[in-house]
Amino acid sequence: MAAGLAEGKVALVTGAGSGIGRATAELFAAEGAAGVVVVDLNETGGKETVANIEAAGGRAVFLRADVTSEPEVAAMVKHAVDTYGRLDCAHNNAGTSGVGGAFIGFSLEEWNRVIAVNLTSVFLCMKHELAQMTTQEPLGGAHGARGVIVNTSSGAGVIGFPTLPHYVASKHGVLGLTKTAALEYAASGIRVNAILPGSTDTPMMRGYIGDNPAIEAAMKATVPTGEMGRPEQLAEAVVWLCSDRASWVNGESMLVDGGTVSR
Template sequence: MTKQPPSGISYAGKVVLVTGAASGIGRAMALAFGRAGACVVIADTAVDGGHMTAALIVEAGGKALFVKTNVTVTTEVEALVDKAVSHYGRVDVAVNGAAIEEEHLPLADGEDAQFDRIMNVNVKGVWLCMRSELRQMLKQEGGGVILNIADAGGLVAVPNHAMYAASKHAVIGLTKTAAVEYAKSDVRINSLCPGAVKTPMLARMLERDPGRDKKIKAAHPMGRIADPAEVANAALWLCSDQASFVTGHQLAVDGGLTAM
């Protein structure tokens, strides 16, 4: 098993924006794009983590900028894209990964406030980011690529996580619709659907449900949980020119989970 970036893929001269990049999959993606030569714009509400991601890229010889951003606030999202453009000149790739997961209960036991929080970040946040990113990409030469981080739970049922699953199904709906709307505008839009990945989000879930890690591993035909770098490598390919005829696609990086 390799965690090295796919050979032949370079982002030299490209500007890549990644939301939710202070930790987990977002950080892994930001680091991978940085290693591939991109100028990386890192967005998150977690200031320390965001600065750490940027520092790791710079220490490795890359270029990075952290912008504290709440993706649920229109003005902050617009300021993020404006900052990326003013600093680096354009946005070639945007990875929308900011999300939350905070439920473990049957649907009938859910609360209004919890539903609103999840939908606000996971759906409205993606929509706001896509809107600002598209407006920039449509006016710049060469268009761009948008990658939304959905989830295997956006493709199948996730018992006791109905709100989260619904939010990720919605992300896929946004992805498909936008991909068709802008297919002739030199903008490709896809989603990535990871299975279980070793992230702080998964760690929090396992804290609420001790022993669940064995069940999670068993649910994946490959019998293990993914490393964030494995998801990042898939993103590198999907956002590259090697995937130039791929749009409106949901790429499952799930160890065979959704094949069952």
């Protein structure tokens, strides 16, 4: 029988108390991870994810951390190493959709908030994750990496959306950070990639839709199949990118969107 994709690896997922992050944390555990660090601001959601993993026979710990705070991000990486001895896979996924508005008159406060949560957080997480990964030996034999990072961007990382300047700029920025770190640390045996989800049925998406069926129909209509993605479909891409089976994939911006951006 083939070993799980994450066999023996230590994984950390931010925003793992909900949606795509939760599905990814659960899949890392199901694929044999030695331990999963579940990071979120939302304590209830994060603890639920850990309970789900443990109920399925996996190992996980919850850490409440705000990924916009450098001391908390540093403590998050330290917690992974203190708990499980190393950090093999990091999914920098926490994010917010933000409140949209016309460019003219757009609030600087809202711009700064979304850039901090979606972009500065990825910079901070990578800074501290790379510092740890460069100090450890590779796992997994000939194709083993010293560490692998996957950042969550968005279809909005490659195309524009009117009224969402902050979100679009933050998700384009995540791709720039991904490519820069991928080049800088390739020779150290570390890979860095990004996933670009299309419309996915998560609590964030449900918050955006509210009780307005017209918005739900519009979100579904963005996808060629007419249906939104499921968080589990994004998790598959992340766990594969982190695995040794993706050993030649680096600096990649992988659309996982049912073909949305191909139209």
